[in-house]
Amino acid sequence: ASIPAQNVSSAAVAPDAFAKSKFDFIIVGGGTSGLVLARRLTENPKITVGILEAGEYRPGDDLIEVPTGGDAVANSTASTIGNPDYDWMFKSTPQAHLNGSVISYPRGKVVGGSTALNSMIWQRPSKAEYDNIGTVFGNPGWSFDNLSGYFEKIENWHAPTVLFPGQLVTNALTSEHGTGGPISVSYDTLLTDVDSPAIRAANAINVPTNSNPDGGNETYLTMTSRSVNPTTGRRSWASNGYFTPIIGRPNLKLVTGVLVTKIDFVKKQGKIVATGVQYTANGHTYTATAGKEVILAAGSLKTPQLLELSGVGNKSLLKSLGIPVVLDLPTIGENLQDHPVALSDFQVDSNLLTLDRLNNNATYAQEQLALYNANASGIFTYTPAVVGSLPLQTAVNQSVFNSMLATLEKAIASESTTPLQKVQYKALINMAQGGQLGWFELTIVPSGGLLSTPQPGSAYITSVVIQLHEFSRGSVHINTTDPTASPLINPNFLSLQWDVDVLAHGLQWVRKWTHTSPLGNLVEANVTPPDSVSSDAQWENYVRSTVQTTNHPIGTTAMTTQELGGVVNPRLKVYGLDNVRIVDAGVIPMTLGVAIQGTVYAIAEKAADLVKQDWNI
């Protein structure tokens, strides 16, 4: 849809004025977690907070806020993605296990961060996964019950009004949610012609509908909630949810369009104390000072870069680049995990309503736009509704599972696994063997164009298969002292055969699903991959040549014990630094079986409480 962006206004102070202010807390990154912290810390009028953000403040921007402007797995149609006004547009290093290809890593560069770009899917993981953060990784106080409590603070939840086959609105579902929080969470009010048939077909092959994925068991298919305001029909994101309503607080200042390049440290009585940060704008370098703490919320790919540029990281790497070592903390930037994804698309009966109709029928597109503008309804409010995760055992029988596991155990025994990996692998294998938790996630995007080029007048579905718990581990590090350079992002996808097999079996399950009635009655042809891809070797080749990221990088500044190589402690403070906290997706120590924006908001809400407790404010 070509909807013009509204005028952009600025709520920020100028870079030099910001430098002259004195702050108690400096927050690097006005993204998802940065804005939550800013709001909560400035609830106390005596506390001053300064946020530094590389992007701009873009309230009411249609490209960001109109739901069909965002796509389901990113990297393709949405015009914010791949647009330097909104996106850092990172690329991975060439991927050894993906035939050397480079994959795109979109990241939000705007006040609101990656919530400006994301696909708005709103999920909570199963109980065991949150509980693991506390028990497996040695973080007292972190559990499902504790983090779920924060969801209630974040959410302004609206019950579904249109239901999937088999779905109920139960008291259990309603009571899981908050209704007074800054982020609107709602459900689609319109379904396309393929959504309900997809659910019925899954039900026919023993995959049930889950009516309450938020109560501790998120396995199986559900009508997903999403961060969309049902009254306005617009994206609800960190900027319009957390920041805009508090813009006038005199104790909060924001500077936009600046790049933070370094954290300044002094040594005081044997402690390493951060005094503030340096940042650049228009060729000038400025310094901002923090009386209490520097909080890093630059995201899992940029926070490690800033620490390394500041002399905190692996001392061999720092020395090789001529950076004076402030603190040797070699696990910074290691332990990168993500959700690799493989797509397949199918042609369906062209009379069906899918998102393709917006491209195929100009009159329909105009009518729908008018409907959207008049009363915030219609196809422009739609986001993919069919989402759910399935245990691996849904797609593989016991003997295939056993053989995958045997290959995996051999590979990880012969690898030089770190103490953290040993603990993670044990927990993951337990989860896989239990057969209860989701191992691959499915989304149906009722549209072509994400994978292959759609034929005019045709209709499609694209199925998304996400590997939720990879065993491969990557890294993100600097290779230059130039702060404007992108860090080297190496997700190291599919370095273990298990990770390939999960996606290959997931794709094969999808082919079976799409040919099961009633969905099967609507599907006319397999497009990509074509019918000719059918042997295990062909599926493997297909996976290795098409995998992308679902944009959920985590773990690069992991919250766990020092023995396991943690970067932050359970209060999110960096080990060895006196007053630096990290509050972003990088602290999540191991993959979660869901999309992660809700968790990042929850971590930031909890972090605000930890900061308030520690400073008695």
Ligand SMILES: Cc1cc2nc3c(=O)[nH]c(=O)nc-3n(C[C@H](O)[C@H](O)[C@H](O)COP(=O)(O)OP(=O)(O)OC[C@H]3O[C@@H](n4cnc5c(N)ncnc54)[C@H](O)[C@@H]3O)c2cc1C
């Ligand atoms: C394309 C895409 C689709 C996604 N889809 C979903 C989804 O459907 N559901 C879901 O739950 N999750 C989704 N996610 C993931 C989720 O949105 C992110 O994990 C989450 O928003 C990350 O929050 P964060 O606070 O860690 O970082 P961010 O929100 O990215 O914030 C970091 C901020 O720091 C700023 N910054 C970084 N470095 C500097 C610097 N040196 N100086 C100044 N500023 C700096 C950045 O510009 C940015 O604003 C998606 C993400 C993307 C990118």
